[in-house]
Amino acid sequence: MRRSTVNLLGLLVAAFAVFPVVWMVATSFKSTPEIFSGGPVPFPRHPTLVHYRTILTGDLIPGVTFVDFFRNSVLVAFATVVISGLIALLAATAVARFKFRFRTSILVMLLVVQMIPLEALVIPLFLMIQRLGLYDTLASLVLTYVGFSLPFAVWMLRGFVAAVPVELEEAAAIDGASRAQIFRRILLPLVAPGLAATSIFSFIVAWNELIFALTFLNDQTRYTLPVAMTFFFGRDDTAWGPVMAASTILTIPVLIFFLVVQRRMVSGLAAGAIKG
Amino acid sequence: MTTSTRVAPDAPARPAPPARSFRRGAGRVPYLLLLPCLVVIAALLLWPLGQVVVMSLYDLDSVRQVRGQRPWPFAGLANYREILTDPFFHTVLRNTVLFAVANVVLTMVLGTLVGLLLHRLGRRMASFVGGCVLLAWATPALTGTITWKWIFDDTNGLVTWLFNALPDGLSSALFGRSDWTGYGWFNAPLSFFSILTLVIVWHSFPFIAVSVLAGLKSLPGELLEAARVDGAGPWRSFWSITFPLLRPVFGILVVLSTIWDFKVFTQQYVLAGGTQDRPTFMLSIYSYATAFSPPPKYGLGATIAVVLTAILLIVTGVYVRSLLKQEEL
Numbered sequence: 001m002r003r004s005t006v007n008l009l010g011l012l013v014a015a016f017a018v019f020p021v022v023w024m025v026a027t028s029f030k031s032t033p034e035i036f037s038g039g040p041v042p043f044p045r046h047p048t049l050v051h052y053r054t055i056l057t058g059d060l061i062p063g064v065t066f067v068d069f070f071r072n073s074v075l076v077a078f079a080t081v082v083i084s085g086l087i088a089l090l091a092a093t094a095v096a097r098f099k100f101r102f103r104t105s106i107l108v109m110l111l112v113v114q115m116i117p118l119e120a121l122v123i124p125l126f127l128m129i130q131r132l133g134l135y136d137t138l139a140s141l142v143l144t145y146v147g148f149s150l151p152f153a154v155w156m157l158r159g160f161v162a163a164v165p166v167e168l169e170e171a172a173a174i175d176g177a178s179r180a181q182i183f184r185r186i187l188l189p190l191v192a193p194g195l196a197a198t199s200i201f202s203f204i205v206a207w208n209e210l211i212f213a214l215t216f217l218n219d220q221t222r223y224t225l226p227v228a229m230t231f232f233f234g235r236d237d238t239a240w241g242p243v244m245a246a247s248t249i250l251t252i253p254v255l256i257f258f259l260v261v262q263r264r265m266v267s268g269l270a271a272g273a274i275k276g
Numbered sequence: 277m278t279t280s281t282r283v284a285p286d287a288p289a290r291p292a293p294p295a296r297s298f299r300r301g302a303g304r305v306p307y308l309l310l311l312p313c314l315v316v317i318a319a320l321l322l323w324p325l326g327q328v329v330v331m332s333l334y335d336l337d338s339v340r341q342v343r344g345q346r347p348w349p350f351a352g353l354a355n356y357r358e359i360l361t362d363p364f365f366h367t368v369l370r371n372t373v374l375f376a377v378a379n380v381v382l383t384m385v386l387g388t389l390v391g392l393l394l395h396r397l398g399r400r401m402a403s404f405v406g407g408c409v410l411l412a413w414a415t416p417a418l419t420g421t422i423t424w425k426w427i428f429d430d431t432n433g434l435v436t437w438l439f440n441a442l443p444d445g446l447s448s449a450l451f452g453r454s455d456w457t458g459y460g461w462f463n464a465p466l467s468f469f470s471i472l473t474l475v476i477v478w479h480s481f482p483f484i485a486v487s488v489l490a491g492l493k494s495l496p497g498e499l500l501e502a503a504r505v506d507g508a509g510p511w512r513s514f515w516s517i518t519f520p521l522l523r524p525v526f527g528i529l530v531v532l533s534t535i536w537d538f539k540v541f542t543q544q545y546v547l548a549g550g551t552q553d554r555p556t557f558m559l560s561i562y563s564y565a566t567a568f569s570p571p572p573k574y575g576l577g578a579t580i581a582v583v584l585t586a587i588l589l590i591v592t593g594v595y596v597r598s599l600l601k602q603e604e605l
Contacts, residue, residue, distance in 0.1 A: 003398075010397050013390050014408035017482065021411055023434070024423040036432050091313035098306035106310065111599065113321045115592035117539045119560040120581035123567045123574055124327035125320070130343045147320025154313060179305075208416040210542045215568060226418050230546060233422070240426050247419040258414035 024251070027244040028052070035241055051245035060232050064221050066246060069228040073207060076138050076224055080145040080206035081199045084153050087146070088198060092157035093187065097166075110151045118148055122215055129216055136218040144212050149202040156201065160194025161187070200257045207254060225250050328585070331578035332356070342574055355579040364554075365562075365580075372538060372558040375469060379537040382477050384530060387484020392514070394485060395492045406486070413482035421546040424475045428461040435461065462547060465555045472556075475543050480536065484529055491525040492518065524598060531595040535588055559584040 022042070027035060028051055030044040055066040095103060125144060134140040164187060172182045210226040217223055223231065229250065233243045332355055334348040341348055359365040390409065394402050412420075427434045436456050439447065444454035453459070462468050495518065503513040519526070541560040548556060551565035559580060567577025 006393065006396050007398075007401055009393055010401050010405040013393065014405045016478070017412035018408040020420060020423045020427065020478070021415055023427060024419065027426065040434055040437065087312045087316060090309040094306040094309035098309075100306045103306075106314075108596070108600070109317075112592065112596055113317055115535060115588065115595065116321055116325060117535070117560075117585055117588050119539045119541050120328060120563065120585045121321070121324040122564060123331060123578045123581060124324035126567075127327065127331070127342045127574075128319075128324065130339065144320065147316055150313060150316055151321075204416075208418060210418055210545070211564065226416075229418060229422065240429065240432065243422060244426065247422050251415055251419045254416055255411060255414050258410070 021251070021255075024244050025248050027240060028248045030241065032241055051241035052249075054242045055246050055249075060228070061220055066228070066249075068221060069223050069225045070249070072138060072222060073225040076141045076145065077203050077206040079138075079142040080149065081202045083142065084146045084149045084202040085195055085199050088150055088153035088157050089161075089188075089191065089195060091150075091154045092161045093183070095154070096158045096161035110155055114151045114155070119211060122211055125212065126215055135216060136222065137216075138222060138224075140216045141206070141209075141213055141224065144216070145202070145206040145209060148209075149205040153198045153202055156198050157191070157194055160191050160197075163194075164190045197261045200261045203257060204254055207250075325585070328578045328581050331575055332582045334575045336574035336578075337572055339572070351575060355576050358576065359579055359583070367555075368557045368559060368562045369583075371469075371556065375473070375540070375558060376534060376537040379473055379476050379480075380530060380533045382473065383480045383484055383533050383537070384526075386477060387481040387529075388488050388526075390481060390485035391488025391492060392518075394489045406489075409482040409485055412478055413486075415479070417479060417542040418546060420479055421475055421543045424471065424478075425462075425547060428471055430458050430460055433461075462549075462553075468547065468553070468556045472540070472544060472547055475547065476537060476540060479543075480533065484533070487525060487529055488522070491522045495521055524601075527598050528595065531591055531598070534591050535595075538588055538591075539584060559587075 026041075026043050029047040029049070030041070031046055031048045031050065034041065034044060034046070057065060059065055094100075095107060129135050129140045129143075132140075134143065168186050168190070169182050172186050177185065208226065209224075210230065213224045213227045214230070217227060220228075220231070225246075229243075229246055233239070233246065333351060333353070335351045335354070336342060336348060338346065340346045394406055394409075397405060428436070430436055436459065439451075439456040439459075442450075442454075447454045447456075461471060499517050499521075500513055503517055508516065539560045540558060541564070544556070544558065544561050545551070548561075551561060551569055554565075557565070563577045563580035563584060565577075566580060567574050
């Protein structure tokens with residue numbers, strides 16, 4: 001194949017991959033007449049923020065705006081990230097730093113549980129949430145998402161913890177640091193980039209999730225963004241301007257975080273923390 | 277930067293005692309550190325997995341039963357008998373399997389081709405195309421699907437516009453209609469599944485492409501070079517060199533794709549606008565609709581979920597075995 005053919009194919013692939021995202025953002029800035037005129041206008045001729053104003057200030061139901069759903073989503077995602085990150089860090093330290101009897105079994109278990117189809121757990125978890133009295137609370141979602149993000153988070157953090165040289169910890173131990181001090185002063189700062197990457201993964205799980213939020217929430221004021229999107233926009237899809245504006249708001253944080261993780265994963269962590 | 281000192285008792289020069297006292301007496305520490313994680317996994321993943329099997333053995337059709345305020349009538353295998361003899365379940369199963377197979381094949385082929393392409397491109401182009409491909413990967417299933425739905429909107433969607441833009445004669449000759457405004461792209465099952473396939477492939481080919489690219493980068497360049505010198509074309513060198521060397525990677529990718537494409541929910545829920553479109557049901561959404569659409573049948577829904585899980589467990593078994601062979605834990 002000639003170089004120009006290869007490049008052309010590359011551009012086609014790029015266009016296919018990126019087109020829906022571009023179309024979403026472009027539509028969100030088009031005026032309503034421009035949207036309804038149809039036709040492939042790739043970019044808005046007269047960019048407008050009217051759709052963003054509609055969803056951010058307009059009441060979707062009396063007293064509730066899009067901002068409330070955004071806040072619910074942020075709350076759930078933030079709580080999930082903190083709890084999941086903390087538990088994962090402890091567990092990752094255990095499997096990366098200690099040798100113990102069931103270590104391999106636990107690692108295999110962490111892999112296998114990631115393959116459980118979460119879609120099949122909606123019914124039993126609905127039962128559990130009902131019995132715990134957590135139905136129709138955001139806490140029910142935090143609990144669920146911590147469970148879903150944890151196995152992969154431990155798996156991911158394990159590598160970051162293992163990359164921190166043991167010598168650093170041992171040196172601190174020689175200098176008389178307690179185990180808690182070593183954890184806080186040595187391990188935690190060095191694992192921080194890994195923790196950030198893991199947090200982003202947990203964030204994306206919690207931020208994107210639809211089925212469980214759909215099932216566990218009843219009161220419309222508690223809806224997270226994905227549920228609100230399907231509830232208010234999924235039924236009668238005529239208001240494409242506001243729908244695309246809402247989609248853009250939901251998508252952008254994920255895209256940014258995703259790109260950040262990509263870079264973090266490559267950077268060399270504690271390389272150079274120790275010489276020879 | 278290795279961790280060799282951890283297993284190096286033959287390093288007498290080091291002040292061993294303090295270092296070892298940090299390790300020693302660690303007896304209970306790793307278990308304590310793991311405790312919260314194990315409790316969460318047991319409570320939120322393993323217990324529900326058992327519970328879904330239990331629920332499939334009962335007749336549960338009210339929330340009060342779910343809450344435990346009313347007795348659970350034991351049904352034995354009646355739920356299983358009911359779905360296995362139900363012709364609709366067979367339709368759902370067929371939809372699921374055909375859809376999964378079609379999507380895995382298309383995703384793998386497109387993903388591999390894009391991976392090979394990325395490998396061929398110059399550095400600048402490769403990072404540009406790679407960035408665009410990552411964007412498709414990162415887009416949430418929900419908003420990506422909503423956007424595709426807008427692209428296929430029956431009045432102002434881009435696809436409807438494109439079909440309307442075809443010369444009327446050509447359009448009539450090919451499709452038997454020239455006016456596409458108001459054409460329901462999601463109404464006929466075949467058309468619905470085609471669009472759903474487009475959405476799923478768009479969303480999942482990036483992961484395959486990036487993984488294949490990573491695999492290609494790990495291959496020794498001299499082999500492919502030698503093959504080219506010996507006159508092998510791209511087709512021949514892919515099947516004789518690249519594929520055999522990357523077979524483990526391809527194996528894992530196929531299994532992961534199979535698992536993902538078997539349990540599609542969000543994309544289907546959004547495209548179909550809920551759980552009303554029964555002819556296009558697949559296992560995930562069928563289980564959900566059975567359990568939660570009025571009248572609720574939690575036991576029957578759980579039964580369908582068990583069937584889905586069982587199928588995926590078999591696939592997972594294959595996956596874990598191949599992974600254990602490859603990676604040292």
